[in-house]
Amino acid sequence: MEILSVASEVFPLIKTGGLADVAGALPLALKPHGIRMRTLLPGYPIVLQKIGKATRIGGFDNLFGHPASILAVDHHGLDILVLDAPALFDRDGGPYVDKAGLDYPDNFRRFAALSLAAAEIAGGLLPDWTPDLVHVHDWQAALTPVYMRFGPASGMPTVLTIHNIAFQGQFGPTVFPELALPPEAFTVDYVEYYGDVGFLKGGLQAATAITTVSPSYAQEILTPEFGMGLEGLLAARLSGLKGIVNGIDADIWDPRTDPNIAAPYSADKMKRRAENKLALSKRFGFDAAPGPIFSVVSRLTWQKGMDVLAEAIDDIVENGGKLAVLGSGDPVLENAFLSAAARHPGRVGIVVGYDEPLSHLLQAGSDAILIPSRFEPCGLTQLYGLRYGCVPVVARTGGLADTIIDANEAALAARVATGFQFSPVTADGLRLALRRVFALYKEPKAWARLQAQGMKSDVSWDKSAERYAALYSGLLVKG
Ligand SMILES: Nc1ncnc2c1ncn2[C@@H]1O[C@H](COP(=O)(O)OP(=O)(O)O[C@H]2O[C@H](CO)[C@@H](O)[C@H](O)[C@H]2O)[C@@H](O)[C@H]1O
Numbered sequence: 001m002e003i004l005s006v007a008s009e010v011f012p013l014i015k016t017g018g019l020a021d022v023a024g025a026l027p028l029a030l031k032p033h034g035i036r037m038r039t040l041l042p043g044y045p046i047v048l049q050k051i052g053k054a055t056r057i058g059g060f061d062n063l064f065g066h067p068a069s070i071l072a073v074d075h076h077g078l079d080i081l082v083l084d085a086p087a088l089f090d091r092d093g094g095p096y097v098d099k100a101g102l103d104y105p106d107n108f109r110r111f112a113a114l115s116l117a118a119a120e121i122a123g124g125l126l127p128d129w130t131p132d133l134v135h136v137h138d139w140q141a142a143l144t145p146v147y148m149r150f151g152p153a154s155g156m157p158t159v160l161t162i163h164n165i166a167f168q169g170q171f172g173p174t175v176f177p178e179l180a181l182p183p184e185a186f187t188v189d190y191v192e193y194y195g196d197v198g199f200l201k202g203g204l205q206a207a208t209a210i211t212t213v214s215p216s217y218a219q220e221i222l223t224p225e226f227g228m229g230l231e232g233l234l235a236a237r238l239s240g241l242k243g244i245v246n247g248i249d250a251d252i253w254d255p256r257t258d259p260n261i262a263a264p265y266s267a268d269k270m271k272r273r274a275e276n277k278l279a280l281s282k283r284f285g286f287d288a289a290p291g292p293i294f295s296v297v298s299r300l301t302w303q304k305g306m307d308v309l310a311e312a313i314d315d316i317v318e319n320g321g322k323l324a325v326l327g328s329g330d331p332v333l334e335n336a337f338l339s340a341a342a343r344h345p346g347r348v349g350i351v352v353g354y355d356e357p358l359s360h361l362l363q364a365g366s367d368a369i370l371i372p373s374r375f376e377p378c379g380l381t382q383l384y385g386l387r388y389g390c391v392p393v394v395a396r397t398g399g400l401a402d403t404i405i406d407a408n409e410a411a412l413a414a415r416v417a418t419g420f421q422f423s424p425v426t427a428d429g430l431r432l433a434l435r436r437v438f439a440l441y442k443e444p445k446a447w448a449r450l451q452a453q454g455m456k457s458d459v460s461w462d463k464s465a466e467r468y469a470a471l472y473s474g475l476l477v478k479g
Pocket residue numbers: 016017018019021022163164213246297298299326327328353354355356359376377378379380381399
């Protein structure tokens with residue numbers, strides 16, 4: 001089976017969040033199922049630099065006013081197609097925002113171009129390859145199924161995966177004439193969305209099947225609280241909606257071989273984990289007092305409940321804990337953590353920014369990772385935590401609820417607990433959970449069992465890749 005995957009970020013070429021991890025890991029996980037997945041992404045400068053020499057296998061004389069090429073390359077086992085369109089992607093800032101952190105004003109055009117290029121590939125642009133099915137991710141690729149409906153690949157099945165319904169790619173109606181879509185696409189059946197143009201909305205209407213990244217989130221987005229305005233549309237498409245939980249790349253995230261950590265360890269050789277805790281303490285300037293280190297690796301945003309955590313920091317310190325934060329985002333929240341670090345020297349530290357190697361050391365060296373998200377489609381950091389014996393403390397929502405087994409008395413007695421869940425997502429809710437964490441941490445045997453149980457959890461892609469493979473096969477049979 002030949003599949004074209006389309007995403008705006010793909011690890012290890014470009015990553016700003018979990019989408020990249022998934023888009024980079026799924027193709028490898030599908031290989032044993034006889035599926036060849038080629039992944040199209042934009043040719044940002046860093047991507048072109050990382051791929052090095054690539055072959056031009058097709059192109060456009062005029063893609064939204066400019067020439068563009070499709071480059072092909074094998075990058076560490078990933079079959080990569082790059083849309084090299086310098087007028088759209090050769091920019092100084094990040095993939096979506098400029099150096100000042102502002103959205104590029106032509107984002108609608110940049111990601112419409114990605115989607116149109118994908119639809120053209122599906123329609124036979126490349127002389128030697130057409131896919132059997134197209135799988136697109138998030139709003140940046142969501143117009144692909146819409147373009148396909150109006151082009152030569154109109155009969156080809158498509159899958160749209162929602163990684164976060166909060167990001168919808170909504171633009172004013174004036175962009176519509178620039179999208180090279182026929183007038184009938186500006187209707188409620190396609191991209192028209194309360195008078196605006198909705199990229200995700202159009203994709204949800206046009207895709208053959210819709211998935212999201214956990215079964216609980218698939219249910220939640222049917223409600224007004226989590227659906228962010230799209231709950232009605234999703235309810236109408238219920239038979240085509242499925243939740244498939246993310247896995248993790250077990251080679252990149254392996255404490256036995258991870259080059260980013262201070263000392264390797266495994267479930268049966270946990271002693272050396274302490275060296276990582278020491279290295280982490282040094283990196284964050286922590287004092288030598290005993291007690292658990294809590295970590296955060298996250299965008300610092302309201303979605304991630306970081307304001308709630310900021311309120312509970314003093315309690316962590318009063319109970320003898322420490323907090324190491326890696327992240328960036330909302331300046332108000334960055335400042336809240338910076339001032340907590342100033343208030344509690346040796347106990348609270350924050351690295352503002354994005355640091356992939358440090359994110360590994362945090363999983364290997366801290367005792368527990370805090371994920372107090374208000375909503376979480378899947379979440380990956382709790383899965384990394386499980387694999388690294390870093391106990392996840394999570395809000396009971398979305399994929400967090402699906403992947404962590406709360407250490408309540410019954411689960412502890414049955415030896416199936418893997419972390420802590422709490423709700424509601426308030427400072428008091430979190431404080432109650434922290435109280436349970438501190439109590440269990442004081443029982444080294446019980447704590448070690450919790451870590452061991454987590455490390456035994458299957459966080460690989462195996463089962464989920466099977467589910468995607470079954471979904472694709474079903475669509476192809478129907479098609
Ligand atoms: N400052 C930093 N430095 C280094 N690494 C950092 C970092 N901040 C975050 N990361 C890394 O970025 C990834 C974030 O993963 P999340 O699951 O939290 O996804 P995110 O909310 O971005 O995306 C959405 O997509 C994913 C994938 O489907 C869903 O799991 C999730 O619920 C949904 O919100 C992790 O690999 C994490 O280690």
